[in-house]
Amino acid sequence: MKRRIAAVVPALAAVAMAVPLALSTPAGAAASCGRTASDTDGSAWDRTANGANERSGSSTGCASNGLAYNTHRLDYHCYTRIGDTSETWTYLRNDNTGKYGWVRDDLLSDGGSVEYCGF
Numbered sequence: 001m002k003r004r005i006a007a008v009v010p011a012l013a014a015v016a017m018a019v020p021l022a023l024s025t026p027a028g029a030a031a032s033c034g035r036t037a038s039d040t041d042g043s044a045w046d047r048t049a050n051g052a053n054e055r056s057g058s059s060t061g062c063a064s065n066g067l068a069y070n071t072h073r074l075d076y077h078c079y080t081r082i083g084d085t086s087e088t089w090t091y092l093r094n095d096n097t098g099k100y101g102w103v104r105d106d107l108l109s110d111g112g113s114v115e116y117c118g119f
Contacts, residue, residue: 029119030082030089031102033057037091039077041115044095046073048108054101058082058089066099068092070109078117079105088112 031037033056049068056062058080068074073095079088088105090112105112 029080031058031080031091031117031119033059033062036100037078037080037117039075039093040117041076041078041113043113044073044075045108045110047071048074048110049103052103052107054092054094054099054103056101058091058102058104060104062102065101066094066097068094068101068103072096074103074108076113076115078115079113080117080119091117 035057047070049072050070052068053060053064054066054068055064075093075095077091077093079090081088089102090105090108091100091102092113093100103112
C-alpha cells in the first residue's frame with residue numbers, strides 16, 4: 001500500500017503544479033503598430049470614451065488613427081494584455097468615423113472588450 005501511495009504522490013504533485021498554469025490567462029504582447037484583430041466580441045457601446053486616441057497598435061508609441069469621443073458608438077472586437085502587467089487595450093471600430101484602432105482600456109468607462117484576441 002505504501003508503495004502505491006509513494007508512486008502516486010509525485011504524479012499528483014505534477015498535476016497540481018500544472019493546473020494553475022493552465023487556468024491562468026496567458027501573458028500577452030503589445031499589438032505591433034499596424035496590427036489588426038478579428039471581431040470576436042460583437043458588442044458596441046455608446047459614451048465610453050472621451051477624447052481617447054485610437055492607435056494603430058497597443059502602445060502609445062504607435063500613431064493615432066483618430067479620436068473616440070463619448071458621443072461615438074464603438075464596436076469592440078477584442079482585447080490584448082501587455083506582458084505580465086494589468087494593462088489591456090481594446091481593438092475597435094469607431095462607427096461614427098469608420099476608423100479602426102487600439103484604445104487603452106482604462107480610457108473606456110466600461111473597461112473595454114471582454115473577448116481576448118489571443119495574442
